[in-house]
Amino acid sequence: MTMMAAQKPLELILARNLLTSISTPAFLVDQDAALVFYNEAAGALLGRSFEDVGRMSPEEWTSTYGPFGPDGKPVELDELPTTRAVRDGRPAHAAFTIRSAGGGTREIESSAFPIVASEEGSSGAMIFFWPQKPNGAEG
Amino acid sequence: MRIKVWGARGSVPAPGPEMNRYGGNTSCAELTLASGEHLILDAGTGIRTLGLDLTTSPHVNILLTHLHLDHIQGLMFFPPCFRADADITIWGPASPEASLEDRVARYISAPLSPVEVRELPCDVSFQDTPPSEWQIGSATIRCEAVNHRGPTLGFRITEGDTTVCYIPDHEPALGTVLEQTEPEWISGYDLARDADLLIHDCQYADDEYPLHVGWGHSGMGDALTFASRVGARRLLLFHHDPLHADGFLDDLHAAARRRWSELGGDPAVVAMAMEGEELEVGAAATPAGLATTA
Numbered sequence: 001m002t003m004m005a006a007q008k009p010l011e012l013i014l015a016r017n018l019l020t021s022i023s024t025p026a027f028l029v030d031q032d033a034a035l036v037f038y039n040e041a042a043g044a045l046l047g048r049s050f051e052d053v054g055r056m057s058p059e060e061w062t063s064t065y066g067p068f069g070p071d072g073k074p075v076e077l078d079e080l081p082t083t084r085a086v087r088d089g090r091p092a093h094a095a096f097t098i099r100s101a102g103g104g105t106r107e108i109e110s111s112a113f114p115i116v117a118s119e120e121g122s123s124g125a126m127i128f129f130w131p132q133k134p135n136g137a138e139g
Numbered sequence: 140m141r142i143k144v145w146g147a148r149g150s151v152p153a154p155g156p157e158m159n160r161y162g163g164n165t166s167c168a169e170l171t172l173a174s175g176e177h178l179i180l181d182a183g184t185g186i187r188t189l190g191l192d193l194t195t196s197p198h199v200n201i202l203l204t205h206l207h208l209d210h211i212q213g214l215m216f217f218p219p220c221f222r223a224d225a226d227i228t229i230w231g232p233a234s235p236e237a238s239l240e241d242r243v244a245r246y247i248s249a250p251l252s253p254v255e256v257r258e259l260p261c262d263v264s265f266q267d268t269p270p271s272e273w274q275i276g277s278a279t280i281r282c283e284a285v286n287h288r289g290p291t292l293g294f295r296i297t298e299g300d301t302t303v304c305y306i307p308d309h310e311p312a313l314g315t316v317l318e319q320t321e322p323e324w325i326s327g328y329d330l331a332r333d334a335d336l337l338i339h340d341c342q343y344a345d346d347e348y349p350l351h352v353g354w355g356h357s358g359m360g361d362a363l364t365f366a367s368r369v370g371a372r373r374l375l376l377f378h379h380d381p382l383h384a385d386g387f388l389d390d391l392h393a394a395a396r397r398r399w400s401e402l403g404g405d406p407a408v409v410a411m412a413m414e415g416e417e418l419e420v421g422a423a424a425t426p427a428g429l430a431t432t433a
Contacts, residue, residue, distance in 0.1 A: 005321075005322075005323040006323060007283070007322075007323050007328060007329035007330075008323050008324055009284070010283070010284040010285065010286060010326055011284075013286065013324055013325070013326050014286065014314075016315075016324060017313060017314025017315050018314065020314060020315065021314055117284075118235075
């Protein structure tokens with residue numbers, strides 16, 4: 001018998017299939033806010049594909065990619081839109097800086113949407129990223 | 140365990156001489172446990188003739204995967220519903236919107252029906268399927284939400300060391316490539332894993348599927364890939380499209396067996412569900428191949 005990770009709930013499977021099919025950079029986290037998938041567009045933004053990094057705990061992915069506030073310090077885990085979406089079951093939005101695998105930084109805006117399939121609470125969240133144009137860019 | 144197919148058609152009943160061998164009734168299968176209890180899987184139009192066959196004081200459990208009409212249409216014509224000595228428990232998916240009874244009553248009520256649920260003389264109860272496994276007679280039952288349009292369950296039924304998995308409406312390949320997807324990300328994987336018999340959606344031939352992506356059903360190739368990925372020991376292809384006459388289904392069956400061979404399996408374990416067919420299902424030690432007795 002082969003070992004496998006626990007079966008993902010259907011709503012996360014469908015969310016992942018959606019994220020796979022779109023070009024907006026996006027993360028998918030589970031009910032523990034662990035990063036369980038990000039799409040190719042997010043991989044391009046971060047400089048590494050999800051297949052290269054695999055599942056990451058909240059501590060792991062925040063220490064790898066940030067985000068960082070205007071003062072350059074890491075944003076507290078509790079303050080992230082992701083955490084608020086999973087914990088409170090409410091959408092959340094914020095702007096901050098992330099760091100790519102190559103060490104470069106990008107200004108982004110991020111919106112997190114909870115995925116709630118039952119009264120038992122959130123199964124996870126989808127987080128979409130909108131990279132900001134570099135300073136001075138037009139349009 | 141013993142399975143009898145009472146209706147293998149999907150979407151809408153498809154009567155007619157060209158449908159006689161596979162049958163035109165919609166989804167319904169009867170599982171007879173070693174303990175003698177009957178589990179009825181879905182209540183499509185096939186349940187009407189099943190009910191005619193229940194001559195003793197009926198105590199039955201009906202497991203509904205979902206409430207699309209092809210899975211509940213026979214309920215109003217199920218003869219035990221009109222017998223005062225019948226004891227019927229209907230299990231189905233929970234909903235935050237309304238109780239299972241209220242949702243079924245949208246069909247068994249005016250103007251669609253001449254009777255109301257409350258008027259049925261039988262002793263009928265409605266139960267939301269529990270999130271964890273539960274027991275009916277000697278069977279342990281587990282259900283999971285699977286990918287279809289609207290809230291839909293698949294069932295895993297285990298008695299002793301024998302497991303039957305029933306997923307009649309399922310599109311696990313929607314938005315993903317089944318051959319390459321990790322198991323935990325495949326809808327229904329855990330439910331169907333290592334089943335001795337998998338009863339699975341095969342509504343479309345592969346060349347029909349592209350026109351029906353997102354409709355909640357599988358093409359033949361995806362049904363076989365899913366069965367192969369989960370390690371099903373036998374596969375009963377189910378939920379035939381109402382346009383598929385006997386000759387078409389014969390050809391689809393032959394193509395499915397060829398494809399299964401290409402996947403490395405024994406083609407004899409792949410069958411097309413046929414109304415009236417009975418299957419004896421044994422555990423893994425049972426030699427591969429369908430033991431058709433009717």
